Amino acid sequence: xxxxxxGSVFRKRVSWRLRAALLASVFLVPxxxxxxxLLDALVKAYQSNPQLLAxxxxxxxxxxxxxxxxxxxxxxxxxxxxxxxxxxxxKTDPAVVGLESRTRPWGADITATQTVFAGGRILAxxxxxxxxxxxGRAILHATEQQIFIDTVSSYMNVVRDESTLNLxxxxxxxxxxxxxAAQARFEVGEITRTDVAQAEARLSAGLASLTAAEASxxxxxxxxxxxxxxxxxxxxxxxxxxxxPASEEDAKQVANQLNPSLTAAREAEAATxxxxxxxxxxxxxxxxxxxxxxxxGQERGAETIGDETIVSAVATVPIYQGGAEWxxxxxxxxxxxxxxxxxxxxxxxxxxGVSNAWENYRASTASSEANxxxxxxxxxxxxxxQQELEVGSRTTLDVLNQQxxxxxxxxxxxxxxRDEVVASYALLAAVGKLTAKELALPxxxxxxxxxxxxxxxxxLGAATYGN
Numbered sequence: 001x002x003x004x005x006x007g008s009v010f011r012k013r014v015s016w017r018l019r020a021a022l023l024a025s026v027f028l029v030p031x032x033x034x035x036x037x038l039l040d041a042l043v044k045a046y047q048s049n050p051q052l053l054a055x056x057x058x059x060x061x062x063x064x065x066x067x068x069x070x071x072x073x074x075x076x077x078x079x080x081x082x083x084x085x086x087x088x089x090x091k092t093d094p095a096v097v098g099l100e101s102r103t104r105p106w107g108a109d110i111t112a113t114q115t116v117f118a119g120g121r122i123l124a125x126x127x128x129x130x131x132x133x134x135x136g137r138a139i140l141h142a143t144e145q146q147i148f149i150d151t152v153s154s155y156m157n158v159v160r161d162e163s164t165l166n167l168x169x170x171x172x173x174x175x176x177x178x179x180x181a182a183q184a185r186f187e188v189g190e191i192t193r194t195d196v197a198q199a200e201a202r203l204s205a206g207l208a209s210l211t212a213a214e215a216s217x218x219x220x221x222x223x224x225x226x227x228x229x230x231x232x233x234x235x236x237x238x239x240x241x242x243x244x245p246a247s248e249e250d251a252k253q254v255a256n257q258l259n260p261s262l263t264a265a266r267e268a269e270a271a272t273x274x275x276x277x278x279x280x281x282x283x284x285x286x287x288x289x290x291x292x293x294x295x296x297g298q299e300r301g302a303e304t305i306g307d308e309t310i311v312s313a314v315a316t317v318p319i320y321q322g323g324a325e326w327x328x329x330x331x332x333x334x335x336x337x338x339x340x341x342x343x344x345x346x347x348x349x350x351x352x353g354v355s356n357a358w359e360n361y362r363a364s365t366a367s368s369e370a371n372x373x374x375x376x377x378x379x380x381x382x383x384x385x386q387q388e389l390e391v392g393s394r395t396t397l398d399v400l401n402q403q404x405x406x407x408x409x410x411x412x413x414x415x416x417x418r419d420e421v422v423a424s425y426a427l428l429a430a431v432g433k434l435t436a437k438e439l440a441l442p443x444x445x446x447x448x449x450x451x452x453x454x455x456x457x458x459x460l461g462a463a464t465y466g467n
Contacts, residue, residue: 119284135267258432
């Protein structure tokens with residue numbers, strides 16, 4: 001290898017320029033001004049996500065089960081009317097003209113029926129409907145949390161992939177400078193063709209990683225747009241994590257009260273318990289009062305108009321229905337047994353979910369801190385290897401390897417910071433507090449009770465609450 005005076009000066013000049021380039025592009029992610037915060041994304045998702053809006057509509061439909069149960073207590077009124085034209089003819093001898101008559105009778109009735117006792121079926125049906133409504137609210141709660149988790153994940157995916165893309169772009173630019181420097185040093189005989197080939201190979205690998213990073217960012221942006229409702233702009237790169245329980249045990253205690261999946265399972269158990277009473281009610285008597293008023297007459301012939309008023313009490317006692325009623329009771333009991341076991345399973349799953357979420361958050365926090373230390377060490381090592389290259393104690397491959405380690409460390413830090421934010425919100429969701437109300441989002445909160453109170457007692461009208 002040629003190491004003359006001119007070569008030494010040339011090497012120092014090239015090394016100085018390369019180090020200047022390294023300092024100018026030290027794998028730092030651009031510090032852009034944030035146009036959208038994570039809070040903004042959550043607000044947009046809460047207001048416009050179709051999956052969340054659809055679940056609200058589904059809950060409003062479930063509210064109507066209560067209205068339909070209440071309606072069974074109200075009287076039923078019906079009106080019937082009939083009008084006929086009757087032609088009749090009679091004769092005793094075919095040769096004799098017979099007698100013909102025409103009448104047009106009419107009649108109208110109004111009937112009112114009021115159920116007095118239905119074997120407890122109406123009350124049981126109301127209890128089933130109310131439990132289903134409460135379970136529906138829990139499902140809406142779970143849907144809201146899932147939308148928020150998707151929003152946080154999509155937001156942080158975009159932040160992660162944009163940072164990774166920028167790191168890869170800077171890496172490619174630096175590898176190009178490394179290749180130029182290697183070619184220049186090869187021309188003066190300082191290094192061999194192998195060193196140049198190593199720089200070329202590393203640049204090709206960097207370009208491949210850049211292409212993969214672009215594809216990942218595109219997918220993350222599409223996921224964000226589907227969840228939030230619009231394409232992401234410039235995002236805040238380091239959103240704050242929410243307030244979390246002080247300990248794992250505290251988190252479990254809160255989750256036992258607020259976790260929506262557990263709440264839905266408990267309400268399903270309550271609904272099936274009321275379903276047993278509903279099945280038993282099929283074997284009990286039904287008592288109702290009925291009042292009717294009718295008027296009838298005819299237009300032709302002898303004019304007669306009659307009025308009739310009837311008031312009656314009707315009692316129906318089922319004696320035997322082929323065993324179907326007993327089968328319904330047995331079925332209702334087994335459905336309640338299943339719901340009770342499902343509720344216990346949901347409780348265990350909630351405890352497991354909270355523990356896993358707690359450990360994931362703890363691990364991601366520790367990983368972020370470790371990766372920060374790794375990046376600092378990799379930066380020092382990279383600078384040291386570059387200086388050692390200048391004095392000839394390191395090869396081009398050593399520099400390229402250390403450069404790749406620095407890139408890997410920075411990408412790992414970006415990923416762990418993303419995981420830390422997502423894990424914090426996932427822990428909040430496992431507890432049951434990842435809601436617009438708990439996050440204090442600046443939105444008009446959707447109140448499911450408002451539609452319930454407005455619709456369930458309405459005797460007339462087809463107007464709906466809307467979105």
